[in-house]
Amino acid sequence: MENILEGVKDALILLTTLDPEFYTIVRLSLFVSLTATLLAAILAIPAGIVIGIKNFPGRKIIIRIVYTLMSMPPVVIGLIIFLLLLRNGPFGHFSLNFTPTAMIIAQFCLVTPIITGVVINGTKERGQDIRELARTLGASRSQTLWLLIRELRINIMTAVVTGYGRAISEVGAVMVVGGNIRGHTRVMTTTIAMLRNMGEYSLAIATGIVLLLISFIINSLLYYWQQER
Amino acid sequence: MKIQGTGITKVYNQKTVLDIDQFTFESGDFWGIIGPNGSGKSTLLRLISCLTEPSSGKITYELRDKGQAIKRSMTLVFQKPYLLRTSVYNNIAYPLQIRQVHPPEIRQKVEEMLTSFQIESLADQKAWTLSGGEAQKVALARALVFNPELIMLDEPTANIDPGSIMLLEDRLRFHYEKFKPTVLMVTHNLQQTKRLCSKVAFLHEGVIHDQGSIDNVFGPDGTSLVKSFIQQGLI
Ligand SMILES: Nc1ncnc2c1ncn2[C@@H]1O[C@H](COP(=O)(O)OP(=O)(O)OP(=O)(O)O)[C@@H](O)[C@H]1O
Ligand SMILES: [Mg+2]
Numbered sequence: 001m002e003n004i005l006e007g008v009k010d011a012l013i014l015l016t017t018l019d020p021e022f023y024t025i026v027r028l029s030l031f032v033s034l035t036a037t038l039l040a041a042i043l044a045i046p047a048g049i050v051i052g053i054k055n056f057p058g059r060k061i062i063i064r065i066v067y068t069l070m071s072m073p074p075v076v077i078g079l080i081i082f083l084l085l086l087r088n089g090p091f092g093h094f095s096l097n098f099t100p101t102a103m104i105i106a107q108f109c110l111v112t113p114i115i116t117g118v119v120i121n122g123t124k125e126r127g128q129d130i131r132e133l134a135r136t137l138g139a140s141r142s143q144t145l146w147l148l149i150r151e152l153r154i155n156i157m158t159a160v161v162t163g164y165g166r167a168i169s170e171v172g173a174v175m176v177v178g179g180n181i182r183g184h185t186r187v188m189t190t191t192i193a194m195l196r197n198m199g200e201y202s203l204a205i206a207t208g209i210v211l212l213l214i215s216f217i218i219n220s221l222l223y224y225w226q227q228e229r
Numbered sequence: 230m231k232i233q234g235t236g237i238t239k240v241y242n243q244k245t246v247l248d249i250d251q252f253t254f255e256s257g258d259f260w261g262i263i264g265p266n267g268s269g270k271s272t273l274l275r276l277i278s279c280l281t282e283p284s285s286g287k288i289t290y291e292l293r294d295k296g297q298a299i300k301r302s303m304t305l306v307f308q309k310p311y312l313l314r315t316s317v318y319n320n321i322a323y324p325l326q327i328r329q330v331h332p333p334e335i336r337q338k339v340e341e342m343l344t345s346f347q348i349e350s351l352a353d354q355k356a357w358t359l360s361g362g363e364a365q366k367v368a369l370a371r372a373l374v375f376n377p378e379l380i381m382l383d384e385p386t387a388n389i390d391p392g393s394i395m396l397l398e399d400r401l402r403f404h405y406e407k408f409k410p411t412v413l414m415v416t417h418n419l420q421q422t423k424r425l426c427s428k429v430a431f432l433h434e435g436v437i438h439d440q441g442s443i444d445n446v447f448g449p450d451g452t453s454l455v456k457s458f459i460q461q462g463l464i
Contacts, residue, residue: 132280133311137324138301138375151314 007205011213014206021183026210029187032100032174033167036107037115041160044115048159049148051116052123053131063120069113074106075172081106082177098179103187106173111163118162122155123148157226161219168215230292230302230378230411231256232277237286239272239435247272247435249286256293256378257409261422261443264432265458270415271308273432274381277413278305293378301328303379308387310368312356317348317367320356324375342370345400362389369397373404382414386421398425419459423447431455 014022051062083089085097085105096102130151134144149156171189178185180194188211195204232254239247247269254260262270275281277288279300290299304324313320321342325335343349346366351359359367365385372380385401386394402425405412416422422429423443430440431454439452446455 129311132307133313135280135300136278136303136305136307137327137371138298138304138377139327143327147313 003201004205006202007209010202010206011209014210022207024183025186025188025191025207026214028100028185029168029189029211030214032103032187033107033164036104036167037111037160037164039104040108040111040115040163044112044159044163045119045149045156046145048116048119049123049127049145049152052120053127053148066113066117066120070117072110072113073172074110074166074170075176077110078106078173078176081109081173085177097177098181098185100178100185102177103174103185106177107167107170110170110173111167114166115159115163118159119152119156122152122159126151154226157222161222164218165215168211230290230299232288232290232379232411234277234288235286237276237288238284239269239276239281240284245435247276247283249273249435249437252430252437252440254411254413256291256411258428259405259412259426260414261426261429262413262415262432263417263419263422263429264438268432269435270432271383272435274305274383274413274415277379278303278381280305290379297378302377303381304372304375304377305381306368306372306383306385308384310364312359312364312367314357315355316353317356317359318343318352320367321371321374324371328375338374342374345403346370347396362393365389366393366397369400373400376408377410379411379413382412384415384417386416386418394421401425419447431458 051059051066081102082097084091085094085102086092087095087097096105127148130148131144134147139147169189171193174180174185174187175190175193178187178190180186180190186194188207192204192207192211195201195207232252234249234252237247237249237252238245246267262273264270272281276283290303292299292302294302313323318339321339322335325338330338340349343352346369348363348366348370351363351367356364356367365388369382369385372382382401386397389397398421401412404410405425412426414422414426426443428441429443429446431438431446431452433454439446439455445451447459
């Protein structure tokens, strides 16, 4: 309990003293997770919508695979990406291991099935109605897709927020492919894990509090934006 | 728009729900499509509006305005209309927006529709808060606003109070007289058919059992099947 209270105090100190190392960590966390989520969203939103409404052979098995991948442990995804990026691995010549790029790739793989799965669920429910309405009003293919995105925006927003929440909070994938290198690949969650190993409990809690605070701000912004539409 | 179909069948799970050798809906005719539940009326409209593929056969469309795209020149209003999650105004504006109509013209046409259907006061209301009858009016306004050559209506006045039925019929008649589109209207209301339509097709178990002018189909020389349906009040 003491550690937690200490942590709150330390969090305030961390935030107000503008400690440059700490801000580097926060900035990298945000950069990696937001980039991964954004890239995943660009792929997963149309994919989820298409899988949600189109009837094609293999659709059911694809949905089941997506759902399974949603609960894939980040550390496993990290390990797979790590192996693929190993110097003598298939993508070794890019030498991406222990770089922020590798972390983005790993989180991208983590988040894509989550966004796809949530979007599939929302689309299954109303997608067909929306598509048929668009057709009866003479919408083109791209106009129909755009209308689906607009109509399903609350579901899509939920999907993106869920995916982002998963990315910013996971530690396994970024640890394995990033390696928690100071000033280079160290993010908030790997910092917390490291501080805990060093016995710096209150500082670890402080970092956790900052992490929560950032998530709260981002969610509030998205919520606000969603209300406006 | 003139619509012709030949050898049209629709099979669901090995069950033939529609089997029509030939049909022709001439440009500018106002058809009533009647028949008992499950006779295939909605399926026929879905086939004509290309929402469902026929199992066999072919439907051809002949536009009056040849420069238009066929799919952009027809519309279907569902029995339970789907309204977009936005205001009533934006719902009616949508078909014009996707046709890149100039904003001032959109505003003018939408306002015309709002006045015409007496729903000006609902313009800014969110569509999901409307009553069933109000939603039906918005859906019809949204279908008429872009002036399609073919208008298909699936029980447009089911669950609507008598006053609103009169208003909808009046607006529909007004629009029809002005633009002479082809109209296919599914209805279970015999009186409504007589009030609005010039032609009627009677569907029974997926087959067009009888069709022609109102007087012929409903008159003394009509088929016994139609007569028995009228007597039982099934239409
Ligand atoms: N997607 C579908 N899958 C399986 N069967 C269907 C499907 N759509 C329609 N049917 C069947 O086709 C038949 C005709 O249905 P349809 O909706 O065209 O009837 P309808 O004449 O419009 O009836 P109602 O007056 O009740 O609206 C029904 O027996 C229905 O169960
Ligand atoms: Mg029906």
